[in-house]
Structure formats: C-alpha cells, structure tokens
Amino acid sequence: MSNSLEFKTLGFIGLGAMGKPMLVHLANKLPPESRIFVFDVVEQSVDEVYAQFPNRVVKGKSARDVAEQDTIITMVPEGSHVRSVYLDPENGVCSTDISNKLLIDCSTIDTATSLAVKDHIKENFPSASFYDSPVSGGVVGAIKGTIAFFLGCAETDPNLKRLTHLASMMGKQIIPCGGPSLGLAAKLSNNYLSGVIAIACSEAFDMGMRSGLDPRTLAKVYAAGTAQNTIADKFCPVPHVYAEAPSTGGYKQGFKVQLMKKDIGLAVEMAKRVGSQNVLGEVGLATYDAASKDARCRDLDSRVVYRYLGGNEEWMSESTKNGE
Numbered sequence: 001m002s003n004s005l006e007f008k009t010l011g012f013i014g015l016g017a018m019g020k021p022m023l024v025h026l027a028n029k030l031p032p033e034s035r036i037f038v039f040d041v042v043e044q045s046v047d048e049v050y051a052q053f054p055n056r057v058v059k060g061k062s063a064r065d066v067a068e069q070d071t072i073i074t075m076v077p078e079g080s081h082v083r084s085v086y087l088d089p090e091n092g093v094c095s096t097d098i099s100n101k102l103l104i105d106c107s108t109i110d111t112a113t114s115l116a117v118k119d120h121i122k123e124n125f126p127s128a129s130f131y132d133s134p135v136s137g138g139v140v141g142a143i144k145g146t147i148a149f150f151l152g153c154a155e156t157d158p159n160l161k162r163l164t165h166l167a168s169m170m171g172k173q174i175i176p177c178g179g180p181s182l183g184l185a186a187k188l189s190n191n192y193l194s195g196v197i198a199i200a201c202s203e204a205f206d207m208g209m210r211s212g213l214d215p216r217t218l219a220k221v222y223a224a225g226t227a228q229n230t231i232a233d234k235f236c237p238v239p240h241v242y243a244e245a246p247s248t249g250g251y252k253q254g255f256k257v258q259l260m261k262k263d264i265g266l267a268v269e270m271a272k273r274v275g276s277q278n279v280l281g282e283v284g285l286a287t288y289d290a291a292s293k294d295a296r297c298r299d300l301d302s303r304v305v306y307r308y309l310g311g312n313e314e315w316m317s318e319s320t321k322n323g324e
C-alpha cells in the first residue's frame, strides 16, 4: 500500500446529507491532479457533484467501479447498505481486486456488520486495510468541515498518518479509538449518552418551568451545578434559551430524531451483546421511536423530544404577555 499523502485517485460512495459536504471539502482541498470517482444509487446526486466539480469528479456506475481507486470512502445510512456496498457479489467493492487499497467506512452502523465486512476483506484481500470511522458533528459540521472522526484503529496503526491527513480535510478532531470497530463502539456510546441526556434535560426543564422557573434561570443553575452538560448549554431542548440551538430555529437544523432512534437502537443492541446493564436504553429507545413516528417531530432535530414530552415552547411570549 502506498504511504503517500497525495491521494491521486479516491473513490467516494454515498452522497447524502453528510457525504456530499464531505466530498465538497475533498474536492476543494486535494491537490489539483487528484481525481475523485463518486457513486450513489441516486443518479441525480452523482450528477450534482459532477456539475459542481467537472474537472475533478468522475462519475462511477457502481460501487465496484469506484473501488478501482487507491482509497475508498463510504458514507451510507445503515448496516444493510454497507453490506451491499462492500459485499454485493456483482457490483460491490469486494467484487473487484482491492489488494493494497485503503477503505474507510464513515457510516454509523452496528459493530457486527463492520467486523463482518472487515473479516471478509482480510480473508480475501489480506493486503487491503478496512477501517470503521464514524463521524460526529452533524450536517452543519460536515458543511463547515468541523466534524470529528472516531477511527477504529490503534495510535500505532501504520495507516494513521494517511487516515488523519485525509480526515483532516473534512473535519477537525481525529481520534484513534484503539482497534477495529471501536470507532463505532465509541460513537454509539457517545450518542447513547447524548440522547439520554436530551430526554433527562427535557424532563428537568419541564418540571422546573411548570413549578414557575424561567428556563434561562434553570440553564444558569444547571451550568453552575452538577448537572452541567453540553445539551443544556448549547443544544438546549427548550427554544429561546440558547440562540444557536436547533430548538430556537424550530428544531429545523440538527441531528434528525430518526437518526437518534437508529443510534440508540444500535447502542442498546451493542450493550446487550457485550453484557452491559442498560436500564435507560429501552425507555430511551421507545421515546425516540415514538417521537420519530409523531408528525410534529419527524424529520426535526432530536432535541424535539422536549416537544414530544409536552414541553412548553411558548414560554417566552407568555412571560412577555404577563409583563414579566
């Protein structure tokens, strides 16, 4: 495998909400002679990025087509898609000779699928290197180039320099998590914690507000006390407490509630598989599942769980009306 940091030919599969802005950073930052071969099952997505970078992007017809390149990045929704992208016998990445290639899967999926793909590659193409590398920071982070990468490798991994160089064109923090599938384990445990905190935060604000407290006062109290956390500080589920929180903009920009449901589901599965006791998992999953199906919440930022739980979003206009 080449140790070069030039990345002359790159393949990118999955041009959705996250993949497209990640690709745009690569297209803007790779050396001028580099070419990026792209593929998505939605042809229009391929056409759009080609129209934006006609001298840089090459349209691929399948995952196999794209896999001819030295380095391949994948960013698709779920484990079933990752399986199909890599293992489809006719059009998958592994249906062509991928010896010596560097393969990076940035999708958030179950660790079992990731390890199955890795094992398949190790068995059939021992010189190829496959890494799980899920990301965090959302669509806004992907556009700004500030996402974090959780790499499924050790700090001593021989490819770490190349992986870091490539990831740093798309994001800010690159954290090697120790070994195969541990990037995913880290990401799922992070999202489990963040999702459960958002529910607890929504309930805590609601009980305080119903008792007569202004949510801005509550936010100050949590920040000064032992409950201090990033959800309350920067992603406050109650609108108009923090101006830049998705809630203040009608929960429109952010991490979709359906994705939180998916990740908590994967985390609960992982916890079961490794024998970790998980009292909040089932209730958290049921809450996000119901919120995902609720027409008032679907497709909105996951902190909309505050709305789902009956939180008051009009507190600001009500306190103005009361002359407070």
Ligand code: NAD
Pocket: 013, 014, 015, 016, 017, 018, 019, 039, 040, 041, 042, 045, 063, 075, 076, 077, 078, 081, 084, 085, 106, 107, 108, 109, 135, 136, 137, 138, 139, 254, 255, 256, 259
């Ligand atoms: P998305 O649905 O917007 O995009 C996924 C893309 O993959 C789509 O364009 C789809 O057509 C394509 N695709 C599906 N199957 C394919 C296949 N077999 N071959 C080629 N292309 C295929 O999803 P997204 O929001 O970009 O998320 C991608 C991954 O990143 C998910 O695992 C998600 O959990 C994770 N993630 C998302 C966010 C976020 O805020 N959206 C944040 C962090 C991580």
